[in-house]
Amino acid sequence: MSRIFPLAVVAAFSFGVLSCATAPATRKGSMSAPDHFGDVRVTEHRHGDDLLSAGLGLRGLAGMPSAFANPSAPTPAELRRRAIQSSWKGIADLGPLGGFGTVYGAVPAVPGREFTAFATLPGAHAPHRVLVQVPDDFDRTRRCLVVTASSGSRGIYGAIALAGGWGLPRGCAVAYTDKGTGAGYFDTAEGTGVRLDGTRAKAGEAPLEFEPVGVAADAGIAVKHAHSGDNPEADWGRHVLQAARFGLAMLDRAFPNEAPFTPANTRIIATGLSNGGGAVLRAAGDDSEGILAAVVALEPNIHVAGRGRPFYDYATEAALLLPCALAAPEFDGVPFARVAHVAPPAWAIRCASLRAHGRLSAVMPGAQAAEALAMLRASGWQDDALAVAASSTSLDLWRAVTAAYASAYLKRPAGAMPCGFSYRAQIAGIATGVDAAIRAAWWSDGSGVPPGAGVVLAGGTDFSPDPALPGNLCLRELWTGQGDDARRLRDAVDATAAALPRVDLPILVVHGAQDGLIPVAFSSDPYVKWLRASGRSPVFWKVPYAQHFDAFLAFPDFGDRHAPLLPFGYVALDRAWAHLADGRPLPEDAAVRDTRPRGAGALDAAMLALPER
Template sequence: MNASAKRLVFLLLPVLATGCARTAVEPAMSRPDFVRGEPRVTVHRDHDDLLSAGLGLAGLAGTPVPFADPAHPTAPELRRRAIQASWKGIADLGPLGGYGQAYGAVPAVPGREYQAFAWVPGARQPHRVLLQVPDGFDQAKRCLVVTASSGSRGIYGAIALAGAWGLPRGCAVAYTDKGAGSGFFDYADDSGVALDGRRARRGEAELEFTPPPLSAGAGVAVKHLHSGDNPEADWGRHVLQAARFGLAMLDRAYPEQAPFTPQNTHIIATGLSNGGGAVLQAAGLDDAHLLAGVVALEPNVQLAGQGRPFYDYATEAAIWLPCALTDASFDATPFARAPMTRGWPQRCASLHAQGLLTAATPAAQAAQAYEHLRAAGWTDNAMQVAATTTAFDLWRAITAGYASAYLRRDAAHMPCGFRYAGMKADGQPGVADTATRAAWWSDSAGIPPGNGIGLLGGTDASTDPTLAGERCLRALWDGDGADSRALRAGIDATAARLPRTDLPLWVVHGADDGLLPTAFTSEPYVAWLRAEGRRPLYWKVPHAQHFDAFLPLPGFGERHLPLLPYGYAALDRLWAHLYEGAPWPTQSSTPKGQPRGARSLTPAMLGLGAN
């Protein structure tokens, strides 16, 4: 795998260089009771803007914007890099991907940002909230888009979806990192991240994440995983708080137009992946009828007693997919025969040695593992695309962290012997250098490894070293001990609730999603809503998979379509319903697009002309 591909992977496992951002002075007004202290207000105009930090589409797609002093980047520089990393981690900005030509655009959108730390009642740690108010805010069609970051990304982690759709339209956009983000705390120097993205030591400033004191050798703590809050259980509350924060900050931005309320300002919720799950959680908790409509893309949504929780099928995938993917039927699958997969035949041998496979030959063992996954609900398309997730070792990276979150463990007591530590330039564990640490907030996708942080532990000295940790993580799901019961209770707390009957709701999911397969997520959720008398719209988009940003990788763009344009289209339909009087459809046929092959993506390939 070449260097650019490796960097793309780390972004997915995961600022203004000229210092143009200016702190605004505005009249002090009441603030929401869940915000402590005054919000930080900055102005972004001229060679700076809300949507791309002045980079434009070409700059977003380019190499990371350098810091003038890598050891001490400024807050505007960090913001610019964070916006760039968030765009590149979500959207296909490659030369053949069609962004800006076949769909989407990145116009300059000047405006203001309001940012604060918000607290869910009972939480140990805050979540970030941010409102972007464009200068062109449409006061005649008051619109507030509320969103949550995908994956475990930082506050700008949904800008390519919610910002790109809402800001040019004149909507304000409210974001939350939903208790995740890249405000890593490094015990080596007892430092975390302040509100402006710069690093500060414990006691020097209010930090995004301040874990209990531990020794300098405790490594790196991650808010999503080590806050003690199980943030996933509160994702919906984070979204609703972000919406309320957005209304309050609009009162500040336009005092002559205040108050902004759900009765005079339509609030549209949208999110992707974990962000999609967050807005569906919010829909089920919205007793105050804040939300006017919801569009969820490839949501990580879990139900009580239905479907399969992510932790269940992800720990299963980590163990079984390396063997199943050695089956000859996957020989032409992208990344299924990449250099990092050479150990996969050993997984078949290990599972046979441990009595999990009975077949005697490698080919028969691979076929048996494949049939095991098929019986568990995995489709061929999901397994094919999951070859990339498996090759990049994402299953283990994600589930090791999520187990810690569900069990509310700190950095020194992660389950199954896992831990995070800074990595030295030679690839060995140690103390991260100052420049690497300074860029964590802007560059990281939220869950290590990557960006100079390593995932350690959970291995043994065998010829299949990761299997021991993966089986330990799986045993937490299957077992009946105290830890297993606590983990399942943590997962149960994340289940979505039923939204109100009249809420317009649209789920858009790629048929080829190999990370959050539709069979385990969107399909049982939509079926549940319909059984309960709701009328959600559902697009299961052919040829779309989970990571639009993977499409520039060899073999991906030729086979798969991006999902973002279908999310934009669903949001367009919701806008037409809310603002133009278009009837909300009772059903909508899924567009039938075609992969681009070796050509550049064109609008006709998306099949959206009649939708």
């Protein structure tokens, strides 16, 4: 069942977070600026449906993609079920060896209601989604609201495996924000985007998640993160705090006899992983009103001005140099490092290309690989991170992500992305119109950054033996160069730097020691050192053998070498809650020293050596 409530009829509570859509905004960046929400859609999820798995349960979440009765016109309920499933599978290792549901975690049925709306930050061009899940067994005696932001560039359910998986079974409400990302893709040729319920509509027929203005019909697929005209990453903290205020407002709506819900009577824990982890740490620095009670960040993409390195810097460097460095003997036997039966091998081609462009001085392939590896080490890359970064290199992830980020930083529309990139529908390398069934599933299946779900990253290539090199060189030049675009991009990255949180805010940071996408040496290490040098006392768990993608642990050989990170996130949330609700002391940093890799068999609790709950 679903109902639409104009936000004007949702009573504002004493904390003063709600305003009508026409309320004037105060200065951009002010935490007291009024929030702008569209109509609120309310859906009920019971009797074979639920909040945590849409009725699929653990076995269903791990299985084949949830089916659509009519693939070209799925219902809102079908789209929601598949979006929840794809979000779980993108974050958690649900495979038979991974231990989810036996060693840690569970997916019980959690009936309740969802409240969702399009929201806009003051000064932003494009809306984004906010969503609150309120379980029927919400604990009214120990009021708890978990607020989270999607990992990567995922849609609104992108953090359900962490925030929902921990909070909903404990009687907490969970507030989500997509932080200006998500898979509400706009097809410029057809002129359609995504409604609030996940179905597609023509521009002008209904409010859409993303509706670019003035874009040409041949511009390809418009993606909110890359093409909104905003720099959403600069506002990640504001997105999280806005979602927290929306969550309190929706608790007022859900339980009017017990309103108001405020930070004074409802404990608010912010948690997220990857980009979502960076977002909640950014919220900690932006929280001038004291909304948050604690923050738990997993593998955060966090940047501190003058410390560490921002993601765009080291990702564009990795995209250029790692394909060559992987030929070095240090990567023999490393999963994903070599692609068999490719002649000539891709790493040798990249080495030769880099020498031809004056990036390497060595003549022989072996010496070129050693030189590329030495350059990476000299810029701060550690060997454990480099070995795991081979997976991102083999999947061409560096180029895909930085192309989107460059477009966002430079505020480029679809059809005018930097370095000649665009997003297109292609079949067997031939540009084509979008199949109706593929387009209908974008919202549930898309990651927020193509390629994927029938959309490819086009352009930035040539017909040489190393076709991706021109785009990678161009993206790197936007960081290292001196042109106007390079200066604008670096200014946009500077706007994403974290601010210091208040002194008494409990902060727990959990990061894999072998993270190859967001290396701990560039992100959490400098962030934690900065906090401590500034009089803060964060808890920092650097988890041995953990890397960035728990979902990759289902791959043979890869999972044998690593440990999952998600269970440590659950325990960190347990400890944060015990500190807030029961006055228990926060844990020590050294609590995760004894973790071991899973090995060839199934995960068991002894391998994790989880800290005491």
